[in-house]
Amino acid sequence: EKYHRSRYHILKQFKKYMGTTINEYIITTRISYAKELLKYSPLSVTDIAFEAGFHNVTHFINLFKARENITPHAYRKAWQN
Numbered sequence: 001e002k003y004h005r006s007r008y009h010i011l012k013q014f015k016k017y018m019g020t021t022i023n024e025y026i027i028t029t030r031i032s033y034a035k036e037l038l039k040y041s042p043l044s045v046t047d048i049a050f051e052a053g054f055h056n057v058t059h060f061i062n063l064f065k066a067r068e069n070i071t072p073h074a075y076r077k078a079w080q081n
Helices: 007-018 022-040 045-051 057-068 072-080
Strands: none
Touching: 007 022, 022 045, 022 057, 022 072, 045 057, 045 072, 057 072
């Protein structure tokens, strides 16, 4: 409102310059953070989901698996080996 731009315009410009939607960008950023936590912290998958900004652990696991083709727990185990 301050800059006289609609929400639609801002979302369209974001996708134009970033090559992805803002929602996908946020999810990707959160999953990247979760991957770092899975590698280097002793937190549980549940705690990591909440720390990364997901409010539902099942949703986090499903998103993670859809993008990484592996569950968070399996990702952690693979990284440790």
